[in-house]
Amino acid sequence: MTTALDVLQHTFGYDQFRGQQQEIIEALAGGENVLVLMPTGGGKSLCYQVPALLRPGVAIVVSPLIALMQDQVDALDELGVKASFLNSSLSFDELKQVEAQLLNDELDLLYIAPERLLQERNLALLERCHLSLFAIDEAHCVSQWGHDFRRDYLALNQLRQRFPAVPMIALTATADERTREEIVERLQLQNGRHFVCGFDRPNIQYRIQQKQRSREQLLKFLEQEQQGNSGVVYCLSRKKVEETARWLSERGYRALPFHAGLGSEEKKQNQTTFLREESVIIVATIAFGMGIDKPDVRFVVHMDMPKSIEAYYQETGRAGRDGEAATALMFYGIEDVVKLKQMASASEAGEHFKRLEQQRINTLLGLCELHTCRRQLLLRYFGDELDQACGNCDNCLEPPRSWDATEAAQKALSCVYRSGQRFGVGHLIDILRGANNERIHKFGHHRLSTWGIGKEHSAEQWRVIFRQLLARELLALDDEGWGVLHLTESARPILRGEEVLELREDVKQKPSRREARRIIDEIEPADMPLWQALRACRKHLAEEHGVPPYVIFSDASLKEMLVHRPVNAEAMLAINGVGDKKMRNFGQDFIDVVIAHQYE
Known part of the structure; x- marks a missing residue:
């Protein structure tokens, strides 16, 4: 037998x-x-x-x-x-x-x-x-x-x-x-x-980084670690897939797009090329991945946060099927959290399912902000246990530093409360940093006790703080997906000074706006396509409205867009020179330009 x-x-x-x-x-x-x-x-x-x-x-x-x-x-x-x-x-x-x-x-x-x-x-x-x-x-x-x-x-x-x-x-x-x-x-x-049978993939190195300028971060990763290797780069939108694949191709990489909007023949050809040839990078939405049998995928990069830990683990699992060393790298930012929650809120599913989706997003954010071994948390999520730290994730290899963020958290939480718990991160940062824009005065927020009390931190540092407060569930986003923050019950002990709060210290921070203006006095060559596109958009709108270009937005505002890459209304409103009316009249046009170039 x-x-x-x-x-x-x-x-x-x-x-x-x-x-x-x-x-x-x-x-x-x-x-x-x-x-x-x-x-x-x-x-x-x-x-x-x-x-x-x-x-x-x-x-x-x-x-x-x-x-x-x-x-x-x-x-x-x-x-x-x-x-x-x-x-x-x-x-x-x-x-x-x-x-x-x-x-x-x-x-x-x-x-x-x-x-x-x-x-x-x-x-x-x-x-x-x-x-x-x-x-x-x-x-x-x-x-x-x-x-x-x-x-x-x-x-x-x-x-x-x-x-x-x-x-x-x-x-x-x-x-x-x-x-x-x-x-x-x-x-x-x-x-x-x-x-x-256990979920551990010890050959995969898990690394998660805050988005700085994610395309440049991706390029650095490829140049320094993955020359000649095959890999998968996941993006949340079809447009970003197309733009990223084109951008990589222009820099000498063999990068092919894959998403549900492509014709069946192109999808088939691109997938076949990836599966059967060497040194090919497939840039894809989550429509690509299930059942991929290619054993020598050396890296999987997420340019945006996926929807859940399950999705993350499934997609990173495409790397290193041959058991050899592989890397899973994710870039994330608070904009991802807002976008994912908007998508969950817009779902046609029932309320119970939507709440579950929101919880999954929060859990994944918790993984991103984790101080300790990432693999242990991943395995624990699936009911598996790892007795000791893995030694093969970024937190194990370079343990992150932490800092006493109690006072900063109190300022942030108090600002949320005193502004009525009905605003997003961008506006809250403007209050904390003492901004004098149209939106601040419209709501009378220059008269709040929290106005201007956070000037010691840059706008980007405040974004990191708010993101970690979300991850610690001291703050929560509204269920409707508008990006509005409100306090949770867990915030009380912090506000009352009954607990000390340690937050993860991000080693690299984006420059503050003031620093950014100095840095980009001379536009970097890599930034020129977006810079020219922003100026062309401004010129078109100026001609359409019969006004000089600076009436639409000043050069200073365009330079801030170049640095901060706003991809939604909240982020655009955080740009100096963008008030509610300009946001309504012009904001979306410039957001579309930024998204088209996909610089964060």
Whole structure:
């Protein structure tokens, strides 16, 4: 009798199983239902591929990413495994050929997307076949609590009803307890074996940095550490993907965009190039990533905060699947938090789900502001434990300094309270630093006791303080997504002087506005495209309104935009010379220019 080890050694070429692979394989091969949580690169595919070759019939593998099926099938063909796929890339004749192979019991594995699988015609086709097992890959997609919910996955419970005797394995790399519970419930795996194989990826170095000028930070990282390597750069928006890919290409890197707005042929070609060639950087939204089999991705960079720790861990897991050293680098800022909360607020989901999303954003912000080992917090989030600090994250390698921020926090919290708990960070900083702009006088905030009491800190230092107060949950953002801050109950002891507050000291700070004006008297070459675009926008608006350009905005205001890169109304209102009316009349035009160039 052929054993699992025989198949592993002779078909796949590995000497022995890793971790719990053998136990999982034997359970599934024996006809049991199985739930598997295993880190990316841990060998999940073998957990269903080996049983597929041990059990008679064809294994049906449900995969959410059509673009990767060809590569998976090609890899199995090279091993002598009879595999194919059903998806929209096939011609009518090719489709008929695969169906004939299926009916003639000529396949070991068939890959299929959930939306195609659940068509009545295809379910009826499977009823005529001898099925060995169902494998539900990326099973977190079945859960509305998961970070990458796919509606088509909800109907997979039909498989249990129509094929009750066929064993099922559900696999994912990232699922918290709530997500696991829903996977089990929807796929009816209550009576199956559950394997949680640990989440640690010790070869990945986790680093998180405050956004300074994130493009320049990215370029420095690539030049100093990743020359000639393949990697993934994630951006939150399609526009930023396009701009970042173009910007990297102009600097000599082979960078390709990937997002849902691209044509299917371009997406397929770019993904194929990335998977099959060396030294390629794919710049992508989260539409790219699931099921990526490229083993030698040496880095994953997040240019913006992802939506949750689950999403972060899933996306960083694309690095270092070969077990060799890899780096996960994230840039983040308070603007990311506001944007993510706006997106969560605008969701069509119910209020309970929205609150959960807000909590997940807060938890991820807590990871960003952490003083201690990042890996320990990541693993703890998924119910895993690391007894001692990992020694391979930025906080372990260079422990951050902290400072007594009690007085600064009291000033910030008091400012939030005295201004009525109905303003965002930019305006609060203006109050603290004693700004004399139109908005301050409109609300009478120059008469507040907190006006001008925070001049000892630059605007950027105050942004760091507010961001950390959010992370410590001493402040909270409004649920509507407007960026308005309000106090939490936890702020009381700080305001009363009953507790001391230590905050993380950021080693590098952006210059204050006054310092910035000196620094950019001569525009850096790298800044010239944005500088010229801001001036062109001002000229166009000036001609349109029949006024001199300086009436729209002065050079000083444009220079501040160049330094601070405002990407929303709150940030634009923090620029000297931008009041409410100019914000209404011109602000969005300049925000659009900044976003188009994607400088933070």
